[in-house]
Each structure stands twice: as C-alpha cells, then as structure tokens.
Amino acid sequence: MDGRAQNIPAVLRLLLGFVVLSTVAGLLVAGIAVPAIGASGQAAKAGVDFFNELPSDFEISPLAQQSKIVDADNKLIANPYDENRIIVKLNTISKNMQNAQIAIEDARFFEHGGLDPRGFTRAMISNLKGGDVQGASTLTQQYVKITLQEQALRAGDKEAADAAVKKSYARKVQELKYAINVEENFTKQQILEGYLNLVYYGDQAYGVEAAAINYFGVHASKLNLAQSALLAGIVQQPTAYNPVINPKQAQARRDIVLTRMQQLGMASAKDVAAAKKLDVKKMIKKTPVKGVCHRSSQPYFCAYVMGYLQHSPQMAVLGKTPEERLKRINQGGLTIRTTLDPAKQKIAQAEITKAIPIGNKSNLGGAMSVVEPGTGKVLAMGQAANFEKNQTNWNVDQVYGGGPYGYQFGSTAKMFGLVTALEQGMPMNATINVPFASNHQDHVFDGPKVVGAECGANEPWKVGNDYAIGGRQMSLAEGISKSINTWAAQLTIEVGPCNVLDTMKKMGLHMANGKDFDRTISNATLGSGTTTPLDLASAYATLAADGKYCEPSPIVSITTPDKKEIKVPKTSCKQVISKDTANAATDLLEGTLRNGGTADGNWDVGARPAAGKTGTTEKHNQAWFVGYTRQLATAVWIGNVKVTDKNRKLYSLNGKCFGSYGCFGDVFGGTVSAPVWASAMKKMSEGMEVKQFPAPSDKARRGNLQDLPNVYGRSPGEAAAILRDAGFDSRVGGYISSNAPKGTVGGTSPSGGALPGQTVTLLISSGPAQQPDPKPSKPTKPGKGRGGGGGPTAPPGPG
Template sequence: MEGRAQNLSHVLRLLMGLVVLGVLMGLLMAGLAIPAIGAGGSVANSSVKAFNDLPSEFAISPLAQQSKIVDSSGKQLIANPYDENRIVVPLKSISPWMQKAQIAIEDSRFYEHGGLDVRGFTRAVVSNFQSGDVQGASTLTQQYVKITMQENALRRDDEEAAQAAVAKTYTRKLQELKYALDVERNFTKDQILTGYLNLVYYGDRAYGVEAAAQNYFGVPAAKLTLVQSALLAGIVQQPTAYNPVLNPKQAEARRNTVLDRMQALGMASAKEVAAAKKVKVQDMLGNRKPPKGVCQRSSEPYFCAYMMRYLEVSPQMAILGKTPQERLKNINQGGLTIRTTLDMKLQAATLKELTRAVKIGNKSNLGAASTIIEPGTGKVLAMAQATDFGDSELNLNTDQKYGGSQYGYQIGSTAKTYALVTALESGMPLDATVNAPSASPDDPYTFYNSEMKDKCGTGPEGWRVGNDYRSGGRMSLYQMTTESINTAFAQLTIDLGACKVHETMTRMGVHEGSGKPVDQAIPSVALGAATVTPITMASSYATLAARGKYCEPSPIASITTANGKEIKVPPASCKQVIRPDIADGVNQLLQGPLKERRGTAEGSWDFSVRPAAGKTGTTNNHNQSWFVGYTPQRAASVWIGNIKVANKSGKPYTLNGKTFNEYGYKAKVFGGTVAAPVWEQIMKAATNGLPVVKFTEPSAAVKNGNYQAIPDVTGDSVSTATEKLEAAGFKVKVGGRVDSTVREGRVAGTSPDRRQAKGATVTLQISNGNSQPVVQQRPRTQAPRPTAAAPSPTAVAPTPIPQPTTAGPGPKPKPPKPTKR
C-alpha cells in the first residue's frame, strides 16, 4: 500500500506539472497579452490571471563597478576602489572563446530562444514535479535577471529582497521568466550576454569575466584562450566547488565537461579540445593576480591610503555623501574616475632621493618622508616615504585622520620661522637686532618664568638653552636665522610673547598629527619641541611662498561619474593669514640658511638658477632632522629621523653615528647634513621646467618697521633714564651691570641701543664702574650648525617623546670648519 501511495503521489505531481506547462505554453503562444481563457479549467484561468498580474517591466541598473583613482595626467592608474572585484568591459573586449564557452555550458540555444528555452523548460517542469523540487532550466537571460535583482537589492542594503531574488519558489521563477521575456524584447542578445559576463561571480572574489581573467591568469578577458575560457565558464554553476585554486581536480573535471560540450556544438574542434584537456589546472594559474586590499595592490600605496581616507572624511568631499559609509559605498560601487593632483614623475623622483639617503627595510630605525605642495592652491604634488607598506601602513607624512600618527615628529629649528613672522608683524624692522644670551653646549643659559610675558612659559626651575658653539650678543634677525642661534630665538620669542608666536603657528596651519594645536610651552613654540607631520610643515611654509595665503592640502583635481559627468569639487580652503609684505620680509630672511657661507644649509641650493628659502631643523639629542623649504611655485618638507624615537626605558635615540645609504656614515647629524641635500635634489625635480620666479622685494614699511629712536640716556641715573624712556612711549626694565667708563650706578647704555617699537621694552644696562667700555659679544668663529635646545621637563610638548632637561652633546667651540645642520 505504501508503494502505491508513493506512486499515486508521483503521478499526481506529474499531471499537475503537465497542467502548469500547458498554461505556460499557452501564455507564451499568446505573447503574454491574452485574457484569462480556458486553458485547463479554473486552475488554468487563475494561473493566467496571476501570471498577467506580475510586474513585467525590468529595470537594469548600472553594475556596481570599480572606481579609478588616477594621477594628475589622468593616464596612470593609482588604485581601483571596490566592494566587489569587478571591472566592466564591452563585449568586444571579451574573447570569442569565452563567449562561446559560457553559452555552451549555460544556454546553448541562447541566440535562438526569446528568453525561455521551451525544450529545457519542459524537461525541467516534468522533472521538478516528479521529484518535488524547484530547479534548473534557466536560460542565460533568466540567470541574468535573477543575479541583477540580487545585485540591485544588495546595493540597496536590502538583505530580504536579495534572498527573495534567488529563492527556490514557483512565484519567483514565474516573475523571473516574465522579466526575462521583457529583457529579450528591449535588449539585443549581445547586450544581454555583455551584462551577464560582467555580472556573474567566478569565485575567489572575482566578479565579472575581466576581474576573473586577471585574478586566475593575469591576462585581460580579451586574451582568454580556449582552455582558460572553458575553466572560467565552468566555475559559474558552483563558484566554490569549481574554484581552481581551492579545488583543482573538480575544476579540471568541470572544465573538460565544458570543452566536450563546445566540441559537441561545433564551437571547438576535436583537436583543439584534446590539446586543451592536456593542460593541468595548476599550470594555468602561474601568472594569477589575486585581489588584494585596494591600496596593497596600488603602485603608490601610501598615497592611495591617504586618498581613500581623504575621500571618506574630508569636509571637502561631502559631495560624495554625508557619512564616511555613504561616501565609501559611492566610491566603491559608482565607477567614478577620481583624478588626483599627484605628479607621478615628481613622485618617482622624490622616492628615489629619499631612498638614496634611507634604504627601505633598513635595520637602523631610520625613516624618511617628504611632501610637496603647490603654494596658493594646496595641491599635493608628491608624497613619498622610505618604508615598506607591507611592513607598516602608517603614513609618516600625514595626520592621524588620514592614516598617519597622532603626533608626527619634533620639528626642531623649523619652528623659528614663526617667531620671524610674529616679529615683523609686531613692527620690528627687517634689520632689527636681538641681544642673545651667551651659551654653549656645556654652558647653557637659563631662562626663567619671571622673564616671560604671558602664560606660555616654562617650569619653575627654568628653561636651559644651549647653542652648538659659544655664541651670543647682539645679532640681526638675518644672522640669527642664517646661523640658527637658539638663545637668540629664545630671547626673541620671550620679547614677543610666546603665546603670540603660538597664535602665528596656529594661523599658519601648524598642528599635531591629532589635529590639536601644538603645545603652548615655550620650548615647543620657540625651538620646536612640538610634534608635527611633513605634510603640515610643507603646507605651512607654502603660506610664505604664496605671500601669506594658507591653503589646506588637497589631493583632488576632479571627479567624473561612470557616464562621464563631472562632479563639481569644491576648491581647497584658502585664506590670507599673514600680510603679503610680511611674507616677503620673512622670505628674505629665510634665504640666509641656503645662501650664506655660515648658513645651516649652505651649499644646498644654487641661487644662480633660481631663488629659494627654507629652514633646517634638528631636535634634541640629534633625534630627528628636517629641512622645509620653498620657491614661489613649490614647497617641500623633508624629514629624516628615527622612526621609533626612544628605547623602552625612554632614552631618545640619536642619528649620530648612523650610515645614510649613499650619503654614508655621519658622526654628527643636523638638518643640513642629509635632509637639506635631499631636499635640494627633490626641489630641483619639482621646479624643473618651471619659469624662474623671484620672491617679491619687501616693502619699505616692512624694512623700516614701526620702530622709533630711543632717547640717549647714557650717564643718566636709573630714575631719570626711566622717565625719559617712558615719556617716549617705551616700557623700561633694569638689566645687569656691565663694564663702562660711565660712573658706577649710572646708565651705561640700553638694549636695544638705537630703535625699538613704541610700547616695547628697553633694558637699561648699569655701569659697574670698571673702565672697560660696553662690548657686544658677537661670535666670528666658523662652527657647526646648532640643534634645537632642550625643553624643560615641566614644559614639554604633550607627546610620548621623552624630553631631556639639557641640550644634547654638541661639537667643541671653534672647530676648523662648519658642519651642516
């Protein structure tokens, strides 16, 4: 009885299948526009009505496809951001072998039917009702409809609709059939085949035939051979089971099935098939290019990573979406062409020069990084570093939100530039002088909080500042900049007010890698204990090159949609932050380090070719070295230093005694030792072919400042001198005693002695009664370039970098010739 029951059930399912088949065939014969006629009684009528009520218009959305990030010329590919590893290509870029193989194994009568293969469908319906399953016999067009519906649902983040698109139900199959017929009416066979081959999944994270061809064989789809095409075509049915990387035996058996089918259909000869079958699957995968992370497979991985983060989080990129997630989806799926500002020729030259000094993968804890900015626009023209992306993805050039460090590296004497800007803004003339306390490496001068004008001071124990050789006395802004005299800039910063200089730094774009302002303590402000990234320093100095206009760095030139429509990209945010004539004055002062015989970067630029300006920087213990410089058209920073700044016990590493690849062994390392010469070669490449543009001459107002003559009070009593000076509009401070022919206790002179800004402080020098005249100390010995003075332990920048309390060891006074710093 049980056997009879099973047989009866089988017969009933078969009869029902024939009824449904009759209904569907009637529908097809009537072109889907028939009324509910009797084609099998009430069941048939209701089936016809249900079928006619199904939606019939099928919308094909553009495929999610890789976007392209290209260089400034638009010709060189940097990266392909994607969610799905897919590269959409036209049918003419797909090998005829591939077209034949896919049709042979999936739908051999593809070019004959109108969306439904009647023979295959009849066989499947009968089989389904015999077994009770819902399966098979889908034409290539029906498969295209099913996968497109699933793809569109996934792009809408509609998981329920995505599951429904592939559900094994009669309702879904009927809907799929009706859509397939609509597609056949509205698209050519070649259009359908193109869509299918670009859409289907070929396993191993490869979507579409172009990505699959590159993934498995390292060739474009246009060059696929018979045996390669057969292997790919066979994967589609079961992408995991027939994955040739995971399951080569199953993949080979499936490939041979495809080859046999192609031979049976006359698509390939017996000889061609026999030769193809002899090829082992493992031998076919020798040149495969498996997909990696977007930037891991980029030719410029660090710039790629910076770009991706910039596109996701920069306010300028709100045109791509309100949130990082929305932007990333549009980037990965939209087929955008994102043209960057990156000059690939300059990028290559920059990396070449960095690696001439610091070998990638060195075991000496050495790193090097450089960013080049176009002044006045903020365009990032190059960004390179001498490290391996595979070992560390940390971008040494950029801020934390763009893939860099939350700190950066201490900038040393490059910070002195901001005191110069503040000095000229305060009215100091271009030839103003500063009375620098005398100091040497072994005899630092201590500045106390009582000398500070504002809260940006130091700890109660004072701030000890040393010079790399005995130096002090009255010196001009130009001389102290050329020779980078620490005590002179410390005194200047105190005279101006360290908080005022800090405000200048912030205004000119200086900040830590975290985006926070640098520390306000005077060691950070005056001598560069602050930690900053190379891109920030390059864009800040570019402000001077652009005559006071600061522009936020931007790597975007244009964005174009997949259909060629340009998206309007907002320009980089630019603002005039200092007066043009102030910038002109600072530009003149900063030519000294490169131009003069005693300059800290002397010999690193040929002024007979074009003018340039810049500043060296060396940090405490010779831990880091910098050169940041510019011409009117280009600004570049070069950092060369210790990637890890200190050992486990907190002791800072030093650059001294290390070997810098082609530059060789260096006993003492300053900003002018390696960083400046590397900058020179990079800047030559950056300015090659550009017209020579000179810096603008400083205005008379900047040259003369707002200084006024100081009354002569020599020989007066302190009280009388104070009255005269205060009447002239100056503040008065009583200084120390000096040798003088003036009577003891009387005023021997003032500091400064000739001019001072109205309202500024004039210091009285009091005679001690000795008959020696007042002599201003001014060193004339040739000496090595100085390093940044050490900050006080209570006034260090808020970074993990330990700050020693005294200046690092330096060369002895009066060496035979200067050393670059």
C-alpha cells in the first residue's frame, strides 16, 4: 500500500480517466465500483484496486446542536452551543429555501445518484489537462465533505478535519465513493434535510434555522424568496458573502441565485424582479453576536446555571469532567429546565435596582437571592450590575461564576450562635450577663476561653456596640432583636465558638471559594468571614424548613432532543438541626421585624409571619438583610463592591445615596437592605397562602437546664469548687450591688439553672451601695432606618 500511496497522483489521473468513461456508461450512477475493463498497465490496475478498496460505508453521527436553558414556565433563558445550530425537519423549511439551495448548488440533485455526470466529466477533463482540481461536487458530495469535517472537529481531530476539505484527488475519490453509499441508503429528502441543517451560513450560524433567526429573526419555515436566495448564496463563501460585513457582495450573490431559480422555473420573473429590488442591508434584522449568557434575558442566572452544570457534583450525569459536561451541553441539544420563577425574578431584579442603580459611580453593588425552603430551588437572582462590563455574579460561589471572596456578612452571623445555644438546650427565655460597651468604649474579652483557645483569638478580643448598652442580664430575645455585639460575643463564649462554626457548616454556610471559615471567635460571632447571598439565603431557609438544609439548585430536569429525561439526582436535603431548635430560633428572629427590632417597621408579622436578621460590617462597609416566610427565604446584600482603597482603608456606605430610597448619613442593614427585602418579599408573596410558623414546643421553651447549686454569699473560691463538683465551669465576672457581704458571690449568670458543663459567671457583691462603675446612660432613640446593626429603636454594633 505504501508503494501505491507514493504514486497516487499519477495513478489517480489515470483512474479518473476511467471514471469519466464509467460515468458515461452509467456505472457509477448505478453505484458500481470502477472496473478494470480496458485498463492496461500496472498503474491503471493499481488505481482501480485502490478505488475499490476505499471505505464505502458512510456513518452519519447526530449533528451538534444548541441546547436550551428555560425557566420554570418553559420560557427561553439561553441557548448554549459550540455551533449555533437548531435541527429542524425538512417539512418545516420553506420551499423557497429548499429550491434556492438546490438551484445554486446542484440543479440536478433529484436526477443523479450522488455524481452529476455532466459536471463531473467537464471538471475531470479540465483536471486531466493539468488544471487545478475543480469542484463539480453534487449536494450529496458536499454533504459528505462537511459531515466528515464536522465529525472530526467534534472529536478534536484537527488533522482529519483539514483532510476532509483538502483539495486533492484522493479526497475527491473517497468523497465520491461515500456519496454513492449515502445515495443508496438515504432518500433525497433525508439528504437535503441533513445538508440544510449542517452547512455554515456565516456569522456563527450553522444550519438554516439558526441562520434564519440570526439574520432575519424568523424561523426557516417563514423564509421568503429574497431571504432564501440570500442564505443559499452564502454557503459557497461564508465570509465573502456574509451580508452583515459584506452586504454588496452578498447582494450580488443573492441576485445570481435568484436568476438561477428563474432559469430553472423555481420562481417567476415578476417575483425575482421584486426580490432583487430589496436592499440587503434593510433585509438584515439582527443584534450583534455575543456570548451565550451575554444574549440571555437573565445573564447572571444563566452564568450560574452554566457553572452549576459544569461543576456541581449533582451534575455528574452529564460527564466526569467540566470539559465533558460543557461539550454535552453545547452540542447535545438538551432542554435544561430551571427553577427560575420569571415573576419573582422580575420583582427581584426591579427591587434591587431601585436601591442600587446599574452603572452608579458610587462603588455600590447589590444582589438578591431567593430560595424555596425545603427544596433548595433557586427561584430568583437579582443583581444591580451590567453583565457586559462585569460578569462576576455576586450572588454565588466562585466555582459557579462568583468572586473568590464574597463579602463579610456581619450580624447575620448572630443567628448561628442563637441556634447553637438552643440546640444545646438553652431555654428561649434564658438570660446572660452582657458586658457593657459603646461605639466609643470596647469591652475586652480575655481569659483562657478566648485567648489561645481553640476557635478563639490570639490576643484579647475587643468588641464594641453601636451605642451604649450592656452591663446587665439580657435575654436571648432582646440580644438577637437588637443585635447587640457584646451579647453575641458572650453567648458565643458560653456555647463555644467551635460549636457555632460547626453550626454554620451544617447549615451550608462557607466562603465563596468553597472553604470553611477560619476557626476564630470573630468569624463565629460577628460575620467577619465572607460569604454570598445564595449561601446565606439557603442557611436561613433551614429554619423555615423545620431544620432541614437543602443545597441550593437551579435545575428541575434535563431532557435529550428525543424527549428522554436524563436522571438528575434529587436535591441534597438533610436534617441538620432539630425541629424544636428551628421553631424556637424563628420565634426569636421574628423580633427583628417587631417593635424594637433592628428592622422594625418594614413588615407586618401579624399579617404574614416572617423572621430574619440584619447585618452590618465594620465601618459600615457592607449591609445585609436575610429573612424568610414559610415559603420563601431571601438574602439582600448592598455594599461597597471594592472593599478598601489603595491604602487598605475600608470604604463606608455612610453618606451615600441609594436610588429611590434616598441618602443616609449612617447606613446599617436596616437602612436599605431590610426595606428592599420587605418590598420584594411582599410582592413575591402576593397570592401565596399565609402560613404560620410552628409554635415552639414546651421542651424548646424550657431547654435542658440543670439546677445550679446555691453559692450566694460564698467566697469566689468556695463557689467555684461547689460548681465544679456539680459539673459546671466558672469564672469571676464584674461587681453587682447586693446584700451579700462585699467580696462574696452576690449572683451568677446564668442564674437558677445552666446547661451541663456551661461556664457560670460569678458576680461579686460590692455591697448594698451603688456599684463602682458608672451606669451607662439610657440611649436616645435614633432616627428611623438604622439597622442591622441598627434599627429604628436601637442600633447594634458594627458586627
């Protein structure tokens, strides 16, 4: 065979001479291999043998075609593809288009058997005289050539793709033999349908349906005479005759096609004349070609879906690697139905952009994620940004198109400390001794439970409040509703910061890069770590779903072009905290929206029960609200997109303006984020059944407290020993006025009962006189809108 290959050019010239004769005799038209009759000499014999030994069975793989991403109402969101192609049946392609393509490419298509004798003979005679290899390919031969190229490209074989279109006798002969096989095994209608779905029409449009939509905004079934002639003319030279970039050349080529159609009786002279009068520039109705999600009506959600399909473990059914999955998505013609609720999405997008105008010059960003408790369905995803200029999705993790860090989430973290305390058995009406602090005076948390402890701090931990408060017993209800930083810090110390961080992890919270938070007391208490709106919404949805955490998912179903459903695993849901804990936490978190809470005035809890938490980060850098009803959980982030200036100084939201909400001197989670959340949630909840949260059980209200031994009037050393024997740790706290002898124990925090192993704070009596530390003044009532830290009654600390 090596010897033959070296003589192929000469052999093929002789062979093609016989081909011409065989053609005249009708042998090839009948599909018969070239015989050696009349051949003289070894070269001719070798050429005929070479032809007969060529592969003849031609396999047609399914064409790569674009997939569809649709919303919950089956409305199109995007069409991911490698090649912009939509497969259609021949009976849905206009007769004008069929005729135009046949007229210009292969007028005798319905008469020959894969080889056009007249055209082929004329071309071969020219070639035998030493001219360049001429085409004279039938439509069937072209179909073979482009199919081979397409299959090679899909397989990643560039060498084979180049060989499929190389100008050579060897390729022509192989193409001819394949064409004969195709004509034997497929009808003319099937060949024409395959051709029209396969060929490239320029401008990234493959196949006639995609081309019709791309250039004219119509389906192939609606193509008129002029449109059909224009498309048919493009195929020969897709760039030279591209009507978008070369309208004059395209118009001249279109007119050639129209003339040919008239000559063949496929169009009347009157219709052709009318079609030629149309200016190609005015015929084109298209928008500039963009990327898949750039062209989507919901670009950020589209990008999230594409990232989720490629990287989520749930989507392993599409392939082992992201590359395998993307290939199937882009080429498989899949219908990917998502969870996106179009009505809720419209509301989410409108409400976030009312507060944060797109394109603002104030370094302001905003995002909103809405999930369904108990299912993990991502119902809406709004973002106040221009996708053309910024493709980072602030709502989601980095792997799904978000940034590498996310944003600090501030006092929304306090919910996890509350849940941890309730899960450990702390009763709902429990009180703890909260150290005093203000916005000018920090409290320093020290001692072995903090400094150097596991999940503690490397040095004494300074915590401030946003106004003067503390130095007294404070209930869980007051601490969470007013978002008091020193309350949260003390609570975290009592339940264990490692346990709080574990609760965060159980409830699905992590950093945007997918890693767990650094195990520090600050991350556990004040949200100094970073995360995303979608993760926070999903974590809070756990409370609305009776303690069941569901991993967020945007996918409902995936089906193949033949309507077969790909079995997508169900959303991963797991009971991560008890139902009692979830219901108790919800009851306490409703206080955020009630009188005195940091988001008071935004929601009528009596009309439709809701709960949530504000959050403001250090220096008022970021502001949050995360809240939920029984059916919806929504997180709203509003903040500085760039966190610091070049000197690493934090930017502040204070003094900035927020669209229709106005401008504010001090900005907290309750200032804008909570009102945006409330406005969106009210609209999204319209028509939904009003569902009550389950009442906390008696067990949740009572907790698992054990009675504390009476240590009143004992010395601190004696009290510590008594408590240790009873299974409790202890520490010495501050002074209180008491009738107990000065220097002895005048009280404990907690009092009456404590959790097994809990640290009990010993409060030392200063005698019946006024305690030596000045009592902090009662805070004045700030203006409405301070939240998250901060609400209309009392703003909490910046954490």
